[in-house]
């Protein structure tokens with residue numbers, strides 16, 4: 001077997017503090033979805049044996065890592081943050097080339113990765129328990145927290161830096177070791193994040209990354225008897241199967257999955273603000289966010305005015321290679337994602353009225369990539385497929401309502417409950433939205449996407465396993481509470 005080395009565009013697995021090639025000696029080539037002639041890099045097409053080595057390294061490292069003081073673990077995260085910050089532009093460029101989001105968005109996401117690392121680095125010095133009065137006056141009773149052990153992290157391609165970091169950083173700070181399997185479509189960018197962990201000097205085995213097919217490496221993590229917890233973000237179908245596998249063997253799991261997020265535009269809304277936020281929430285990152293707006297529920301009194309403003313602004317969107325100045329929206333991540341989006345668009349044409357977009361973009365530079373026009377449909381009813389299923393593309397469905405009650409009923413009439421927003425200037429409408437909306441994230445006069453790293457994030461209904469990530473909430477997943485009684 002030829003020995004491979006990590007180079008500028010050949011990325012290996014990171015196992016036990018070293019970059020190693022897969023036993024299979026096979027690689028996967030990642031190309032730029034804006035220009036498929038541009039090869040971004042290649043990653044390992046790993047096997048279960050490769051995964052087993054990573055899990056074994058993480059298992060060996062777990063005791064010495066958990067025995068460090070939280071502040072010591074935090075120092076490694078502070079270092080990793082500094083290194084990621086120093087490589088921000090390079091890593092953001094790689095992200096844009098690998099999965100298509102625009103360079104400014106990629107820079108914003110990488111900066112968010114830096115901030116997440118610093119936030120959790122600080123967590124190493126914050127409290128982990130409470131003193132609870134015992135009924136025995138001579139005893140001391142308190143809670144402390146134990147790490148789970150080895151945590152398996154399975155991440156999607158739509159946030160190639162932020163999601164690996166927001167799962168790995170809390171896992172580490174609370175004393176766990178990690179084996180991460182990134183989405184294949186964004187694995188080169190993730191490997192660069194792991195180079196930052198390497199340079200920060202994390203002890204061997206504490207963080208490991210194995211690339212390869214989800215059905216082999218992802219499923220292998222879910223099944224592995226030495227993996228104590230699994231955290232996943234991605235599709236519902238895969239998430240549920242991971243949850244079932246983890247449950248069967250008694251491992252802890254956390255799933256963040258789809259969304260079908262509504263925005264309600266009330267009759268008293270600031271329409272310009274609502275239009276801007278609907279476009280930003282629905283179409284940024286080419287609609288490839290679980291928090292993206294996809295259903296636009298508008299009061300009949302302002303419907304026509306809102307629709308005209310929305311469509312004229314959507315038509316102004318510049319689409320192209322996200323590395324180019326002035327481009328607002330990049331391509332879909334892959335040919336298969338593009339085809340999924342196009343098939344939903346065809347469905348939408350049967351179910352409603354196409355107002356703009358509705359096609360793959362062709363000609364010139366577009367022929368080299370996976371570009372789709374931002375698309376708006378009118379006259380969509382709640383039972384339409386495009387009003388019910390997650391599309392993960394730049395598609396908005398407009399729905400007309402007569403009052404607030406109908407708006408909230410419609411907004412709740414999906415299997416998902418991740419994020420929702422309302423545009424109104426009326427406090428009563430805000431309050432009923434906050435109360436009655438079944439979503440983990442409710443936003444008033446602000447777009448449905450946009451997650452703050454210090455606040456809990458997660459969904460209701462089919463959007464998550466009912467747990468929360470980020471902020472202090474991460475502690476609940478990555479640790480187990482121990483109640484201590486001392487006499």
Ligand SMILES: NC(=O)C1=CN([C@@H]2O[C@H](COP(=O)(O)OP(=O)(O)OC[C@H]3O[C@@H](n4cnc5c(N)ncnc54)[C@H](OP(=O)(O)O)[C@@H]3O)[C@@H](O)[C@H]2O)C=CC1
Pocket residue numbers: 154155156157158181182183184185212213214215216217218219220222233234235236238239241242256257258259289290337340390391392
């Ligand atoms: N909630 C969210 O943020 C996201 C939602 N999605 C939704 O999912 C749809 C499909 O996207 P896709 O990338 O295929 O999402 P997946 O759910 O297939 O992928 C997410 C992660 O799971 C891995 N994976 C795939 N199959 C398995 C398996 N059997 N066991 C364990 N892990 C597995 C993937 O690996 P690999 O990349 O190697 O396949 C990837 O790392 C999108 O159109 C969108 O609707 C997608 C991404 C993010």
Ligand SMILES: O=C(O)CCC(=O)C(=O)O
Pocket residue numbers: 156158159233288289290291449450451
């Ligand atoms: O909106 C965000 O910033 C986060 C979205 C997210 O977690 C996702 O799309 O997977």
